[in-house]
Amino acid sequence: MTDSYKTSVGAASSMGGMDIAPRVTPRLDLVGLVVSDMAASLAFYRRLGVDVPEGAESAPHVEVALPGGLRIAWDTEDVVRSFDPGRQRPEGGNRIELAFRCGTPADVDAVYEELVGAGYRGHLTPWDAVWGQRYAVVLDPDGCGVSLFADAAAESA
Numbered sequence: 093m094t095d096s097y098k099t100s101v102g103a104a105s106s107m108g109g110m111d112i113a114p115r116v117t118p119r120l121d122l123v124g125l126v127v128s129d130m131a132a133s134l135a136f137y138r139r140l141g142v143d144v145p146e147g148a149e150s151a152p153h154v155e156v157a158l159p160g161g162l163r164i165a166w167d168t169e170d171v172v173r174s175f176d177p178g179r180q181r182p183e184g185g186n187r188i189e190l191a192f193r194c195g196t197p198a199d200v201d202a203v204y205e206e207l208v209g210a211g212y213r214g215h216l217t218p219w220d221a222v223w224g225q226r227y228a229v230v231l232d233p234d235g236c237g238v239s240l241f242a243d244a245a246a247e248s249a
Contacts, residue, residue, distance in 0.1 A: 094182065096100070099210045102238055118163065120164060120244075121161075121162065122155070122162070122163040122164070122165055122167075123162065123163070123164050123165070123173065123190070124165045125164070125165070125166050125167070125169060125170060125234075125236070126166075126167055126168075126169055126172050126234075127166050127167070127169070127233070127234055128169055128181075128233070128234055129166075129233055129234075130148075130149055130151065130152070130154070130166060130168055130187060131149035131151075132233040133166055133233050134148055134149055134166065134233065135149075136152065136207075136212060136233055136238075137232070139206070139207060140192050140203070140207075140238070141192075141212065142156055142164065145157060145195050150165055151168050152167065152170065152171045152248075153171055154166045154168070154170045156201075156242040162237045165179050169181065172232075188200060188236070189229075189236065189237040189239055190236070190237035190238050190239070191236065191238075191240075191241060192238065192239065192240055192241075192244065194226075194240055194241065194243060195242060195246060196242050197218075197226030197242050197244060199227070199242055200218050200226040200227065200228050200240045200242050201218045201228075203228075203240050204217070204228040204230060207230045208230065212230050212231065212232070212233075213228065213230065213231040214228070214229075214230055214231075214234075215229040215231050215237055216228055216229040216248060218240075221241075223236075224243065224244045224245070225241045225242060225243055225244055226241065226242050226244060227239065227240070228240045228241075
């Protein structure tokens with residue numbers, strides 16, 4: 093039996109009873125965040141180890157390549173409104189969350205405490221999740237959840 097939420101690479105998806113196989117396979121290349129305060133957002137993600145160039149705080153758009161080739165980008169709300177004038181700030185719960193792997197369960201606790209100690213809002217204090225990870229959630233300056241996790245087995249590694 094397979095988990096319904098897992099798909100294999102290249103597998104056709106099913107939508108409304110129709111099998112749909114893409115003609116080309118897009119590759120996730122960039123995660124973009126729309127931010128209300130560029131400097132505050134970049135300071136937060138620097139604390140998580142993202143190598144953001146100094147001086148980027150005054151730019152309306154910032155991109156950084158992450159290890160493994162994926163990129164992360166930040167755009168100010170004004171930049172996004174320049175090409176999407178009807179855009180409104182989302183309300184309600186988060187629809188997307190970034191997750192940062194820590195080396196050990198103790199590292200989850202340490203990073204959480206460092207961020208909360210620096211004034212960022214903790215959302216879920218570190219706990220031992222039933223799926224075998226130490227897990228916590230901190231909110232970035234725009235209120236987006238950022239997960240911190242480590243495999244419980246990493247304690248002994």
